[in-house]
Amino acid sequence: MKSKLTFYEGKAVLVTGGAGFIGSHLVEKLLELNCEVSVADNLSRGSLENISHLLKRIHFHKVDLTKMENALSVTRGVDYVFHLAADVGGIHYIRKENVGCLTPDLLMHVNMLEACRINNVKRFLFTSSACVYREKNPAGLNIFEELDAIPANPLTTYGWAKLIGEILCRSYYLDYGVGCSVVRIFNAYGERENLDPKWSHVVPSLIRKAILYPTEGFRIFGDGRQERAFLYVKDCVEGLVLALMKIDDAQPVNLGSNEVISIEELAKKIIAISGKEIKIEYDFSGPRGTNKYCADTTKMRKVLGWEPKTPLDVGIRKTYEWAKSKLVGSD
Numbered sequence: 603m604k605s606k607l608t609f610y611e612g613k614a615v616l617v618t619g620g621a622g623f624i625g626s627h628l629v630e631k632l633l634e635l636n637c638e639v640s641v642a643d644n645l646s647r648g649s650l651e652n653i654s655h656l657l658k659r660i661h662f663h664k665v666d667l668t669k670m671e672n673a674l675s676v677t678r679g680v681d682y683v684f685h686l687a688a689d690v691g692g693i694h695y696i697r698k699e700n701v702g703c704l705t706p707d708l709l710m711h712v713n714m715l716e717a718c719r720i721n722n723v724k725r726f727l728f729t730s731s732a733c734v735y736r737e738k739n740p741a742g743l744n745i746f747e748e749l750d751a752i753p754a755n756p757l758t759t760y761g762w763a764k765l766i767g768e769i770l771c772r773s774y775y776l777d778y779g780v781g782c783s784v785v786r787i788f789n790a791y792g793e794r795e796n797l798d799p800k801w802s803h804v805v806p807s808l809i810r811k812a813i814l815y816p817t818e819g820f821r822i823f824g825d826g827r828q829e830r831a832f833l834y835v836k837d838c839v840e841g842l843v844l845a846l847m848k849i850d851d852a853q854p855v856n857l858g859s860n861e862v863i864s865i866e867e868l869a870k871k872i873i874a875i876s877g878k879e880i881k882i883e884y885d886f887s888g889p890r891g892t893n894k895y896c897a898d899t900t901k902m903r904k905v906l907g908w909e910p911k912t913p914l915d916v917g918i919r920k921t922y923e924w925a926k927s928k929l930v931g932s933d
Contacts (some may be wrong), residue, residue, distance in 0.1 A: 618687035618710070621643040628684060628842060640680065715774045747901070758768070782850065808822070830865065894908070
């Protein structure tokens with residue numbers, strides 16, 4: 603902890619997408635580390651509600667980072683940048699929005715890196731994604747290690763935008779000496795994740811359905827045998843903080859958990875928390891994504907000297923109680 607405080611204490615830190623799900627938790631953590639924190643967010647998916655309790659302690663900028671002048675403005679006088687801003691949603695969204703998941707993100711990635719170069723920002727962290735990987739074992743569990751992203755073949759333009767962002771980071775490190783960290787986040791979940799069905803990922807989607815059942819049906823896509831490993835948001839933030847501190851050469855590292863579970867078993871855990879008699883329905887018409895996958899965390903544990911601490915049962919319950927307070931209020 604002492605080394606963390608030495609590295610972060612008193613530093614000016616910018617979080618793009620800081621009013622979003624992961625970003626808002628990261629802002630809290632940076633304030634704990636005694637940073638001077640700024641947030642840049644256009645609020646297209648983030649919400650001031652996520653950081654309302656922090657607004658008096660941070661500098662908030664509502665800006666469009668696809669415009670270079672805004673990227674230059676928000677990075678001026680900044681020591682470190684955590685670049686989380688992206689146009690993203692659940693599997694429905696990223697399968698449908700090809701241009702929407704590519705063009706704005708690429709513009710933001712280019713603008714932010716160039717602005718950091720011009721303004722002499724000391725460190726830049728880029729949040730990539732498991733979406734850079736392509737399924738290699740259709741029948742069994744895909745345990746993706748960092749080298750599996752090359753040769754490149756992402757399934758969606760969102761994955762391509764993340765991969766190109768990684769290449770940009772490596773290029774700015776090699777050509778200009780910009781210290782860059784690249785983390786590929788696997789299935790983060792937790793409080794403040796978007797509960798809107800249009801945007802939500804599998805955990806908040808299932809939690810929402812359980813809370814609203816029977817008004818809303820409880821469906822899962824596919825046969826429920828798909829497997830994932832989920833990373834609780836506060837663990838994710840710990841990993842991000844360590845990555846910016848320990849990596850500066852833009853070599854990517856996975857950020858994920860080894861606690862693999864099927865979607866059906868996840869659904870059953872959420873149903874048990876709800877205390878309701880819920881019948882699972884199976885929908886074979888929607889997108890299913892990669893069948894079974896998780897992160898190879900060997901490099902993460904070696905380079906960061908860290909691994910997640912929150913068991914899935916604990917994180918899911920915390921997320922459920924938060925979502926319930928938002929959807930139906932407190933009992």
